[in-house]
Structure formats: structure tokens, C-alpha cells
Amino acid sequence: MTINLWQEEQSILIDTHYKLQVGALQLYLSHLQNEWHFHHSYLTSDESESEKKIAFRSVKIIDRKNLQFKRFIQSNDSNQIKIRPKLADRSIVAKPHEPIFLPSKQTITIYISTPVWLAFFVNGNENSLFEIPTFELPDTWFGPKPSQGELCYASRFSGRVKLDSLPRRAGRIITPVTIENNGIDNLKLDKLAIPSDFLSIYLTQRGELWTPSLNVIRETDSNKTQVNVEKILHPQLENAELITKPRVNDTSGLLLKTINMFFA
Amino acid sequence: MLWTNYIYAALFILTGLLLAKIVSRQMTSWVEGKYKIKNSIIVSRLIYYGVLGLFVVMALRQMGFDLAVLLGAAGIISVAVGFASKTSMSNVISGLFLLGEGAVSVGDSIKVGDTIGEVIGIDWMAIKLRTPENLFVRLPNETLINSQMTNYSRFKIRRFDLNISVAYKEDLGKVKNILLELVKNENQCLVDPEPMVICDGFGDSGINIRLIVWAKSEEFLKFKSSMNEKVKAAFDLAEIEIPFPHLSLYAGEKSKPIQVKILS
Numbered sequence: 001m002t003i004n005l006w007q008e009e010q011s012i013l014i015d016t017h018y019k020l021q022v023g024a025l026q027l028y029l030s031h032l033q034n035e036w037h038f039h040h041s042y043l044t045s046d047e048s049e050s051e052k053k054i055a056f057r058s059v060k061i062i063d064r065k066n067l068q069f070k071r072f073i074q075s076n077d078s079n080q081i082k083i084r085p086k087l088a089d090r091s092i093v094a095k096p097h098e099p100i101f102l103p104s105k106q107t108i109t110i111y112i113s114t115p116v117w118l119a120f121f122v123n124g125n126e127n128s129l130f131e132i133p134t135f136e137l138p139d140t141w142f143g144p145k146p147s148q149g150e151l152c153y154a155s156r157f158s159g160r161v162k163l164d165s166l167p168r169r170a171g172r173i174i175t176p177v178t179i180e181n182n183g184i185d186n187l188k189l190d191k192l193a194i195p196s197d198f199l200s201i202y203l204t205q206r207g208e209l210w211t212p213s214l215n216v217i218r219e220t221d222s223n224k225t226q227v228n229v230e231k232i233l234h235p236q237l238e239n240a241e242l243i244t245k246p247r248v249n250d251t252s253g254l255l256l257k258t259i260n261m262f263f264a
Numbered sequence: 265m266l267w268t269n270y271i272y273a274a275l276f277i278l279t280g281l282l283l284a285k286i287v288s289r290q291m292t293s294w295v296e297g298k299y300k301i302k303n304s305i306i307v308s309r310l311i312y313y314g315v316l317g318l319f320v321v322m323a324l325r326q327m328g329f330d331l332a333v334l335l336g337a338a339g340i341i342s343v344a345v346g347f348a349s350k351t352s353m354s355n356v357i358s359g360l361f362l363l364g365e366g367a368v369s370v371g372d373s374i375k376v377g378d379t380i381g382e383v384i385g386i387d388w389m390a391i392k393l394r395t396p397e398n399l400f401v402r403l404p405n406e407t408l409i410n411s412q413m414t415n416y417s418r419f420k421i422r423r424f425d426l427n428i429s430v431a432y433k434e435d436l437g438k439v440k441n442i443l444l445e446l447v448k449n450e451n452q453c454l455v456d457p458e459p460m461v462i463c464d465g466f467g468d469s470g471i472n473i474r475l476i477v478w479a480k481s482e483e484f485l486k487f488k489s490s491m492n493e494k495v496k497a498a499f500d501l502a503e504i505e506i507p508f509p510h511l512s513l514y515a516g517e518k519s520k521p522i523q524v525k526i527l528s
Contacts, residue, residue: 045449093456140455141478147419151480154455191456 005056006203006243009080017062020083021055023115023134023171028062034077036122036129039067042136047115047156054170072129074122082121085209086131086244087173087196088114091152093142096159100189107180109213112157113172114194116209134171142193152193159189163236168208173201176213176234182220192216197248198229202240210237273323280319288312351406355389358405362386368408372417376403421454422481424488426495429470431505436463436471439504443475446498452487454478470507 012018012031020027024044030037039062092114102108115135119128143149160166166174175194181187199211213230233240288311295307325331346353368374368391372383381393381401391408393401416422430439440461447459457478464472475495479487499506 095455136451138451138453138455139480141421141457146421146423146457146478151420 009082011079012081013079017059019059025134034074036072038070041067052169078123084119085201086117086119087199088153091196092155092194093140093152093191094155094157095191100159102181102187104184109176109178111160111166111174111176113174116171116173173209175211178213178215180217183218187218198246200246201244202237203243204240269326273326276319276323280316284312284315287315355405358409359388372415375414376411420481421478422484423478426475428473429467431470431507434504442498442502447477452479469509
């Protein structure tokens with residue numbers, strides 16, 4: 001079901017209701033004559049507790065209590081709705097549960113997962129009806145001072161270096177981050193900003209969502225850093241399908257978005 | 265030949281008319297876009313007549329007029345006009361300085377003296393504000409240059425200090441935990457900069473506590489009200505007393521009650 005949901009269109013007849021559960025999000029879709037209704041709520045505020053699998057099934061009744069509601073009206077009616085995964089609409093600042101240090105002259109790849117944003121498309125439109133996160137991340141600020149920087153989302157990560165130990169959850173997108181420390185001292189990873197705007201999403205054969213790898217290179221001169229999106233895809237992405245393009249194509253702003261992690 | 269001079273002069277004026285129109289249009293669009301000035305007709309006219317004036321002077325020279333007399337008269341007129349329009353010119357020049365500084369833009373919320381409002385127009389002579397009560401306020405540019413102005417919209421995030429007093433009998437550790445837990449569950453409170461709880465001192469009626477949180481500048485008033493309500497609710501739930509201002513009266517020894525005698 002996971003692979004079909006991201007790749008196919010779903011047919012929802014008039015006067016029918018469906019329930020979609022992804023991550024912490026519980027969403028009800030209703031198709032009425034010339035209308036689409038969406039009711040949703042979040043099951044948990046603990047990021048680690050979200051559901052592992054995606055559930056999508058028809059339901060007869062919706063209990064509308066404590067649900068947020070969106071209503072869309074349209075002139076031409078179509079039963080087809082497309083649901084596609086997206087990355088967050090802002091950068092995500094991920095902090096490890098405990099501080100992590102990378103010794104001098106070492107390179108490591110860390111796997112970080114972030115919540116999926118769902119985008120809904122109807123009538124074959126290229127622009128989505130709306131987007132919704134599968135988990136409500138808190139806001140945070142990423143920058144050297146409060147007057148300089150940008151608004152981001154905050155998340156936590158465990159800093160897993162072994163792929164096997166990474167929990168596979170359908171509502172998460174995995175980003176490999178390769179960090180190279182060419183400086184003379186340890187690099188303290190206090191926080192890492194995932195530049196969601198610049199990354200695309202791939203769907204693997206196993207039904208997992210991945211982004212291209214992010215390379216962060218701390219130069220020998222410890223005050224200089226290079227950041228880029230790796231052109232060669234991670235081996236896990238062999239035969240993977242590109243599902244979603246990046247929100248922003250120009251990567252010239254990428255360095256500024258992630259550089260502060262070294263000076264946090 | 266004399267008639268060629270007249271032809272050249274006519275050509276200068278025609279060229280001047282055309283060029284003045286083009287230049288004024290282009291410059292007006294640029295100034296409007298960069299500085300968000302309304303009433304750009306003033307800009308347009310200034311530039312138009314300025315450019316045209318140059319070509320008229322060139323045409324007059326071509327026809328053999330002695331410009332020294334003209335310049336002399338212009339000088340005397342300028343001095344007279346300058347004295348007469350001292351205040352207006354001061355406002356115009358102050359406006360130019362304000363534009364150059366970029367201290368304020370249309371849409372910003374600012375405070376000047378006791379006046380708070382949203383900037384709805386920046387003109388050559390004055391800045392126009394709309395107050396929260398939907399009143400129109402006109403602030404001369406000179407006033408703005410000479411006063412302290414606070415721009416609430418300049419930065420994307422803002423700090424909120426919630427000052428609260430708790431009774432002396434309360435456990436400060438418990439109070440701190442309640443406040444930090446409340447902030448942790450509130451997505452609008454930024455994770456970074458980190459929220460803090462400070463014991464500000466010992467007041468007359470209770471211990472002064474300050475909760476410091478950061479939030480987005482937009483809808484700050486709503487956020488402030490929401491936080492005040494939530495703190496009150498959290499304290500009520502935990503049965504933490506927010507004391508009224510009160511005085512304890514001691515008649516010399518605090519262990520003995522004050523003698524009260526009822527007269528018939």
C-alpha cells in the first residue's frame with residue numbers, strides 16, 4: 001500500500017470517506033459533490049512514537065470531535081486524488097539527543113530521518129490543494145544571533161551510523177549526511193540543519209523515502225565549511241524512483257543555511 | 265549659420281522631452297520598488313523637469329544666451345525659496361535620510377513616542393500610520409529623525425518576558441518545571457533561542473519569576489495572550505498560588521495576635 005499511495009492516484013467516489021494514517025497524522029478525506037473535505041488531528045506530540053506503517057482505508061462515519069477541518073470546492077468534479085510526499089517547507093534543525101563529537105581527520109555518514117509532508121492534488125492539477133505535515137514540529141531559529149538567521153523546524157536525532165539500526169517508519173524521510181572534519185580539533189555536532197528546500201525525494205524498491213546525501217566538509221581552516229548535495233546517490237537508492245523534486249533549484253543559498261551548525 | 269543654431273536648440277528640446285519621459289518612468293519604478301514610496305508622482309515630476317531643464321539650458325546655450333545672468337537669478341530665487349520652505353525642506357531631507365537608512369518600510373509596525381501603528385505610506389514629507397484603533401496618523405519625517413523609533417517588525421523573532429509572582433511558600437523547582445514543560449509542549453515557542461526561567465528577586469508579596477521565551481514576531485499579541493492564559497491554567501492545575509499584593513501587620517511580636525476588643 002505504501003508504494004501504491006506514493007505512485008498512483010486514488011479513486012474516491014462521491015459521498016465516500018477514507019481514513020489516512022501516516023506518522024502521527026490521522027486524516028479523513030471526504031468526497032462530496034464538487035467538494036473535498038479534510039478533517040485531521042495528531043495522535044501524539046512525541047516524535048519517536050509515530051506509526052511505523054501507512055494505513056489508508058474507507059470508513060463509513062467520521063467522528064468530527066476535536067478534528068481540524070478544511071473544505072475545498074471545485075467546479076469540475078473528479079474522483080481522482082493524488083497524494084505525494086514532500087519535505088518540510090522550511091529547514092529542519094536536528095539536534096542529537098546527546099552531543100556528538102567527530103575527531104579530527106575523520107569522515108562519517110549519519111542517517112537522519114524527518115517527517116513527511118503530504119501534498120494533495122486533484123483534477124490533475126500541478127499545484128497541490130494543500131500540504132500538511134505528518135508530525136507537528138515545533139518552531140526554532142537557526143542563525144548566529146536572533147537578528148540574523150531564519151525560522152526553521154526543530155527535531156531530534158539519534159545520530160545513527162549503521163543503516164541496519166535505523167528504525168524504518170513509513171512516515172519519515174531518510175537523509176544521509178556525510179560529515180568530513182579536516183580541522184585540527186574535534187567537531188562538536190550540536191545541531192544540524194537539513195535544508196529541506198533543496199532536496200528531492202526518492203522512493204526505493206523497499207518503499208522507503210530517501211533524499212540525496214548531504215555533504216558537509218569542514219576545511220583545514222576550521223572557520224571554512226563546504227556544503228553540497230551529493231550528485232551520486234546513496235547505494236540504497238539503486239533503482240529508486242524520483243518522486244518529488246526540490247522546492248528550490250538554486251543551491252547557492254545552501255551554504256548559508258547549514259554553516260552555522262559548526263558555530264552553534 | 266544662425267538658423268542651424270535654432271534647429272539644434274529645437275532638437276535639444278525634443279530630445280530632452282523624450283529622454284525626460286523615459287528616464288522619469290524608469291527611475292520612478294525603481295524608486296517605488298526599492299523604497300516602497302507612494303505618491304511617486306512627485307518623484308516622477310522631479311526627475312522629468314530636472315532632465316528637461318538640463319536640455320533646455322543646453323538649447324539656450326546653443327541659441328547664444330548668456331547663462332550667467334540666468335544662474336544668478338536662479339541663485340537669488342533659491343535662497344528666498346529656501347528660507348520660505350525651511351520646514352518643508354527639512355522634512356524632505358529627513359525623508360531622504362530615512363529612505364537611505366532603511367529603518368522603516370511600508371507594513372512595519374512602529375512606535376514613535378506614544379504612537380504605535382502600521383506604516384501605510386512613506387512620502388517625501390511624512391510617514392503615514394494606521395493605529396490599532398484604525399486611526400490615521402501623519403508623522404512628519406523630521407519628527408521621526410529626531411525621535412526614538414521602535415520597529416516591531418524588523419526582525420522575524422521576538423522575545424517575550426512573562427513576569428509573574430508566586431507565593432513564598434511555593435517550591436521554586438516545581439514552578440520552574442511546570443513553566444518549562446508548558447513551553448516544551450507549545451510549538452509556537454521557539455526551541456532556540458532556548459527558553460529560560462529566572463528568579464528575579466523577592467517582592468513584597470511573593471517571589472518574582474520571569475519566563476523568557478522567543479516566538480515569531482507576526483501575531484505576537486495573540487501569542488502573548490495565549491501564553492498568559494496557559495501559565496495561569498497550569499498554575500491553577502498545580503495549585504500554585506499567584507499572590508495578591510498584601511501586607512502582614514505585626515503588633516511587635518509576630519507570635520502574639522493583635523488584641524481586638526468589641527465595644528457595645
